[in-house]
Amino acid sequence: MIHTKLDENARGVFIISATPFADNGEIDFESTDRLVDFYIEKGVSGITILGIMGEAQKMAPEESVAFLDRIMKRVGGAVPVVVGVSDPGLDNLVRLSKISMDKGAAGVMVAPLQGLATEEKIYSYLSQVFTALGDDIPVCYQDYPQATRTEISVPLFNRMVADFEQLVMLKHEECPGLTKVSRVRQASDEGLRRVSILVGNGGLYLPQELARGADGAMTGFAYPEMLVAVVALHLAGEQDRAEDVFDAYLPLVRHEQQPGFGLALRKETLYRRGIIASPTVRAPGPLLSATDKDELTRLISRVERNIEAL
Secondary structure, rough: OOOOOOOOOOOEEOOOOOOOOEEOEEEEEHHHHHHHHHHHOOOOOOOOOOOOHHHHOOHHHHHHHHHHHHHHHOOOOOOOOOEEEOOOOOOHHHHHHHHHHHOOOEEEEEOOOOOOOOHHHHHHHHHHHHHHHHOOOEEEEOOOHHHHHHOOOHHHHHHHHHHOEEEEEEEEEEOOHHHHHHHHHHHHHOOOOEEEEEEEEHOOOOOHHHHHOEEEEOOOOHHHHHHHHHHHHHHHHHHHHHHHHHHHHHHHHHOOOOOHHHHHHHHHHHHHOOOOOOOOOOOOOOOOHHHHHHHHHHHHHHHHHHHHHH
C-alpha cells in the first residue's frame, strides 16, 4: 500500500500520536486501534508516529516496526502517516525509513544529531541523510533545539531547501521562534521553493504561528479537535474565532507543556476520555501523584466550562 507522498502543500493538523502501553509496559495494540480511530474522527489531516512524545527512544527496533505496521493497517490510507526515524546510526535511520515507505508512509521526520556544534556539521550530516535516503523519500526536518541541542539558522535551512528537493516540510519547534517562521515564509514569498511549515510545542503558540505563515500543527494534545478547529478557522480567515477556541483550552495546553511531565498528563487525559486502556508512560518516566490527578481534574472541569461558554 502506497499513500500519496508528503509534499510542500501539506497543511492542517498532523497529530503526534502517543504510543499506548499496557500496565506492564508492553505495547497495547487494541488501544492503538482506538487511538487511530479517535484521531481520524476528530478530523486530523495526518498522523505522525514514533516521535519524541511517542516514546520512540524507549522502543526496540522490532517494537517500532510492529507499532508502525499496526498503525498503517488501522489507518488504511485514510490520512497520510509520517514516521519519526531519527537515530544516531545512519543505517538504522535508512532501514526504518525504507520499511516505513514500503508499508505506505507518506514520508519521514528527521532531527539532527544531538549537539552538532557548527552549521557546516549540520549541513554535512543532513547531506549524508538525504543522499542515503535518496530522492524518493520525502523528509520533514524537525527543528527542536530544546531536545537536540542543535540549532539551525534560517539561512542554513534555506540553503538545504535549495539543495535538497526531498526536504518538503519544516516541523518548527524552536522557542522563541515566531521570527523564524516569518523569515522562512518570507524566503518562499521571495522566490525560494516553498515548503510546508507545521509547528509543535504542544500548540502553545499556534495562533501566532499561523498568523506568521505556518500551515498548521504537527504536535500532540489530548484534545486534537481543538487543534483542528483552530487551524481550520484560521485558514478560513476567522482569526478571532480561532483564538477564542484556543483560549478556551489554553489551561490544558499550558499544563501539558511541562517538560518531562506533560506526556503523563496527556496520557492520563486520553485514558479518562476512554481512548487508551492505561495511562502508562514507559519506564523511566513520570508517575502522577494523587495531587497531580486532582489538579488535572480541576483543569479539565474548567476547560469544559470554557467550551460550553463558546
